[in-house]
Amino acid sequence: xxxxxxxxxxxxxxxxxxxxxxxxxxxxxxxxxxxxxxxxxxxxxxxxxxxxxxxxxxxxxxxxxxxxxxxxxxxxxxxxxxxxxxxxxxxxxxxxxxxxxxxxxxxxxxxxxxxxxxxxxxxxxxxxxxxxxxxxxxxxxxxxxxxxxxxxxxxxxxxxxxxxxxxxxxxxxxxxxxxxxxxxxxxxxxxxxxxxxxxxxxxxxxxxxxxxxxxxxxxxxxxxxxxxxxxxxxxxxxxxxxxxxxxxxxxxxxxxxxxxxxxxxxxxxxxxxxxxxxxxxxxxxxxxxxxxxxxxxxxxxxxxxxxxxxxxxxxxxxxxxxxxxxxxxxxxxxxxx
Numbered sequence: 001x002x003x004x005x006x007x008x009x010x011x012x013x014x015x016x017x018x019x020x021x022x023x024x025x026x027x028x029x030x031x032x033x034x035x036x037x038x039x040x041x042x043x044x045x046x047x048x049x050x051x052x053x054x055x056x057x058x059x060x061x062x063x064x065x066x067x068x069x070x071x072x073x074x075x076x077x078x079x080x081x082x083x084x085x086x087x088x089x090x091x092x093x094x095x096x097x098x099x100x101x102x103x104x105x106x107x108x109x110x111x112x113x114x115x116x117x118x119x120x121x122x123x124x125x126x127x128x129x130x131x132x133x134x135x136x137x138x139x140x141x142x143x144x145x146x147x148x149x150x151x152x153x154x155x156x157x158x159x160x161x162x163x164x165x166x167x168x169x170x171x172x173x174x175x176x177x178x179x180x181x182x183x184x185x186x187x188x189x190x191x192x193x194x195x196x197x198x199x200x201x202x203x204x205x206x207x208x209x210x211x212x213x214x215x216x217x218x219x220x221x222x223x224x225x226x227x228x229x230x231x232x233x234x235x236x237x238x239x240x241x242x243x244x245x246x247x248x249x250x251x252x253x254x255x256x257x258x259x260x261x262x263x264x265x266x267x268x269x270x271x272x273x274x275x276x277x278x279x280x281x282x283x284x285x286x287x288x289x290x291x292x293x294x295x296x297x298x299x300x301x302x303x304x305x306x307x308x309x310x311x312x313x314x315x316x317x318x319x320x321x322x323x324x325x326x327x328x329x330x331x332x333x334x335x336x337x
Contacts, residue, residue, distance in 0.1 A: 004200040007177045009151035010040045010116075013158040014078065016204050018048045021076060024162060026053045028063060028080030028116075037082055038118055038177055060090040067113040068098050076162055077113050084119035084171060085131045098167040099142030114161045114168045119147070120228060120275055121321055122175025126314035132276035132307070137169050138253045138285065144168045144209060145252040149176065149230040151198040153250055156207030164209065173227040210254035214263070218245035221334055222263040222270045224286055226252065229273040229322060236327035242335055244271075252282060260286070261293050268299035269334045273322055278306035300337035303330045 004012065017024045026041060032055040035042030045053040056063045060081055067077040081087045087094075098111040121130035137145050144166055148154035154172065161168040216234055220243040225233040230248045237244035245263050249255065264270045270290050272283040283304045290302055305322045313320050 001199040002202050003197050004151045004155075005178050005197045006148070006151045006154050006172065007038060007040050009155040009198075009200045010158055010172065011042060011044070012200065012202065013155040013162075014041065014044055015047065017076075017078075017159060017162045018044065018052055020204060021162075023074060024052070024076045024078065025070065026078045026080070027056045029056060029058055029082045031055060031080045036080060038174065040116070040172075040177075041080065060086055060088075061093050064090040064093040064098065064113075064115065067115075068093065068101065068111050071098075071111040071113045071167075072101065072109045078162060079113065079115050081115055081117040083125075083129050084117045084133055085128050087115070087117055087133065090115075091136075094137070094143065094167065094169075095140050099140050101142075102166065103142065110165045111167045112165045114158070114164075114170055116158070116170045116172060118174040118177070119171040120173050120175060121312060121317055122173075122228065124314055124317055127311040130312040130317070132171075132274070134169075134171055134252055134274075135276055135280060135282040135285075138282055142166065144254065145171070146209065146250065147171045147173065147227040147252060148250060149173070149215075149225075149227050149248050151200050153207050153213070153248075155200055156205050157209070157250065159204065160206045160209050163206070168209075171227070175228045176231075207250070209251045210256055212250055212256035212259040213248045214245065214259070215248045216244065216246040218243040218267065220244060220267055220269065221331060222247065222260075222267045223273065223327075223331075224249060224260065224270065224283075225273045226250065227275075229275060232322060232324055232327055233271075233273055236324040236331060239324060240328050240331045242331050244331065255289075257289060257293070260290065264290050264294040265297045268297050269337075270294070270298070271303045271305065271327070271330055271334060273305045273327060275307050275322055277309050278304060279309050281306050300334050303334055305330050
């Protein structure tokens with residue numbers, strides 16, 4: 001086991017798979033010689049060569065189109081979309097081509113491609129570098145969507161994604177890449193993101209898709225979260241003193257519905273957290289699921305804490321971003337209901 005932050009863990013996953021499987025390729029904007037804007041691919045071109053790790057033009061639709069063709073003929077491409085905000089030019093390729101290929105070809109072809117992309121806020125990137133578009137893709141049949149919250153899961157989930165025979169969107173919380181950035185408007189971020197590194201095996205291992213993780217056991221309240229919001233949830237639960245159970249979903253689709261149902265059935269209360277805008281966000285789907293499956297166990301209305309329904313701000317990022325104060329208030333409301 002080696003201490004790694006998330007950037008190092010993701011780099012290790014790519015390195016392992018490039019060494020393990022000759023069909024794995026890595027490409028995208030600046031991922032080759034430069035090593036990626038966040039250095040996730042640093043050193044990979046030097047170790048594996050320019051035919052396995054290479055730069056692509058600034059044309060996300062073209063990148064995904066090429067990856068679909070590669071996947072259909074036996075390769076396993078890993079494409080880096082430099083920011084999740086830039087993924088929209090490739091939306092049609094992902095939704096109309098990659099996600100439908102297995103179905104429309106009656107299983108003759110599939111699209112085993114992985115699209116990695118830094119997502120979310122926390123680095124003062126403003127409206128064009130901080131978006132959280134995961135809800136757009138969980139709506140699409142045929143796509144899988146993953147968001148890790150820690151280095152160990154990041155490496156194991158990325159390896160699972162690369163080995164999967166279907167297209168996978170792998171969103172990486174840039175706020176957790178190398179450690180905490182910035183701070184809340186009334187206290188530093190370091191008070192709730194103290195452990196950006198974790199113990200990670202150096203070699204090959206997998207974390208299964210579709211399996212949530214209980215990061216904090218409790219009996220009074222269930223908190224559903226993913227990515228950066230897992231750490232917000234853990235801090236808010238500790239600060240309020242409520243015996244909250246925090247579930248890290250890890251994969252948004254396929255979703256571990258059994259873990260959610262079991263937890264809410266035990267606690268009778270449910271709080272959902274995500275940093276994407278509230279209206280039409282993935283939390284609405286989670287809320288509907290809990291309402292449908294756990295109605296007779298609920299002792300209070302389901303609560304959601306999310307980003308505001310505005311373009312992502314830069315100057316006032318920490319008023320937009322769900323933090324321990326807003327989550328703590330929601331926990332207290334639920335416990336008082």
